[in-house]
Amino acid sequence: MPLPKTVHPQTRLLTVNIHDAAGVPMRDEGVTLTPLYLDREKGTWVLYARFEPGARLPTHFHTGTVHFFTTKGTWWYDEHPEDPQTEGSYLYEPGGAVHTFTVHADAKEAAEGFMVVDGANINFVDGEYHSIVDAGALEDGIRKAAQYNNMPMPRYIRPRGGAGFSDD
Structure with a gap:
């Protein structure tokens, strides 16, 4: 069998480096996000995040x-204080998980991942529905936070194309 032809030719690799752009401080105090890949249609989001001591996300x-x-x-x-995540830890969460992300206020350094x-x-919040965050809401939120902080939107990978009819 011969080598297959490239389905999606690339002139360059789609690659980003977290050191090439400043992270964007978000409205959640102590949270800075660097988007790497945001796919609004498939609902996949890939981020590098920094959480300062005392940062706590909503349940x-x-x-x-x-x-x-x-x-x-x-x-x-x-909900699982017996399993702290430290440098080098890999965590898998199945769909349907419920939890509250926390960095202790007395931590000596920010948590990143x-x-x-x-x-x-x-x-x-307080056991009641507050909001939904998906790839689209996150992309919009990062854009607004970048504008608010007078900084450029970081470069990230964003699939384009979307859905359409086969005969278009």
Whole structure:
């Protein structure tokens, strides 16, 4: 069998480096995000994130899976304090997981990591529905935060094309 022809020819690799762009401080205090890949249609989001000491995300329900690799610091889920995530930890979360992300206020350094998320986070505050964060909402939120902070939108990979009819 001969080598197959390239289906999607590339003149360059689609690659981004977290050191080439500043992360964007978000409205959640102590959270800075660097988008790497955002696919609004498939609902996949890939981020590098920094969480300062004391950062705490709302309790949330995942509609899809999450892969999180911790590159620096320590964090945990309030629901599982016996399993702190430290530098070098890889965490897999199945869809349907519910938890509250926390970095202890007395932490000596920020927690950082790389995450791949499929689907959405459904956020709750005081046990009541608050908001939904998916790839589209995240992209819009990062864009607004970059504008608010007078900084350029970081470069990231964003699939284009979308759906259409086969005879278009």
